[in-house]
Amino acid sequence: MYALREGLRQILRHPTASLATFFTALVSFALLYFLGLVLWNLERVVQTLERELEVAAFLQKGANVEALLTEIQGWPEVGEVRLQSKEEALAQLVLDYPYLAEAKDLVENPLPDTLRLRLKAPEAVRTVAERLRKLPGVEGVEYGGELTERLVQVLSGSRLAMGVLVGLLLLNTFFSVMGSIRLSLESRKEALGIMLLVGATRRFIQAPFVVEGILLTLGASLLAVAFGSLLYLGLAQALQGLLPFLPVLGVKDLWQTGLMVLALAVVLGAGGAFMATRAYLREV
Known part of the structure; x- marks a missing residue:
């Protein structure tokens, strides 16, 4: 006191x-x-x-999907990889933009099959994207990592x-x-x-x-x-x-x-x- x-x-x-x-x-x-x-x-x-970061690899027609999946699953930076068919991609697009529902029946599906990757180490996204571009059968790669x-x-x-x-x-x-x-x-x-x-x-x-x-x-x-x-x-x-x-x-x-x-x-x-x-x- x-x-x-x-x-x-x-x-x-x-x-x-x-x-x-x-x-x-x-x-x-x-x-x-x-x-x-x-x-x-x-x-x-x-x-x-980072948790929502996803890398998309767009495949060419006739690409060997099984071989690509096997190789990519062996990469240490990749936590999960899945195939999204062009039909699934179109269905998701129509779900996001309902006004396309009528147009999808008028034209052929222009979307490619896509491999979607979730990474264990988000900071390696640029390295993984460059490696994906060099794989046979991959037409293009997109990822939302620039903002991150x-x-x-x-x-x-x-x-x-x-x-x-x-x-x-x-x-x-x-x-x-x-x-x-x-x-x-x-x-x-x-x-x-x-x-x-x-x-x-x-x-x-x-x-x-x-x-x-x-x-x-x-x-x-x-x-x-x-x-x-x-x-x-x-x-x-x-x-x-x-x-x-x-x-x-x-x-x-x-x-x-x-x-x-x-x-x-x-x-x-x-x-x-x-x-x-x-x-x-x-x-x-």
Whole structure:
């Protein structure tokens, strides 16, 4: 109770420095939380596209289907391969576009037999497509991997950029906490000297300042998580209204990410305060 009471007093004793640290931490944690959710959601989108990724190999008339199936099934990148006859392809086309139902009886079926492949490793889609084009009896190859490949590249670049940004934000918060605690230490310089003379331990002296650091960063992180959750849920709802198939994070995911941010806030607050008091006590 002593540490908590003194920590609150020190925050009120220096409102300007405390507010500066609070708002620095607020901006850092809000960006960290919201960008983390966006990046995680982008990963979900990429994973969904990878699961649905399919390579189609269009066959020439008279192609040896059995030989092609046997060879392709032996490729390590391929998880499943199946034959879609031209009749099945036409039936699926009519199902997707009902207005073609009358036209199909007027002309000969122009669609080829098709081999459809599901891959174990979606990143190998370009290699598999090139290998398919070289097989005898394959007339053409199509796959929807271009969009997935671009999203993977965006995701990799986003991870790197976010890593640098998060590092800078956390360092900024850490040193802001240290600066605020240093000011509190200077304002109580005489009292701390007397406490050391009468035998107070360093841990006893450090405790109120560590509590002060935790209160500043934890309060900022709580507000940041609340604001970031409302912003994310609003954007997710708007996006799903436009793109209902788009996967979004659930409330459980938001809780999980929020708890991680709160834990990080406690570590930063306690760590910054501890390092500031440790350096000060060494000087004394």
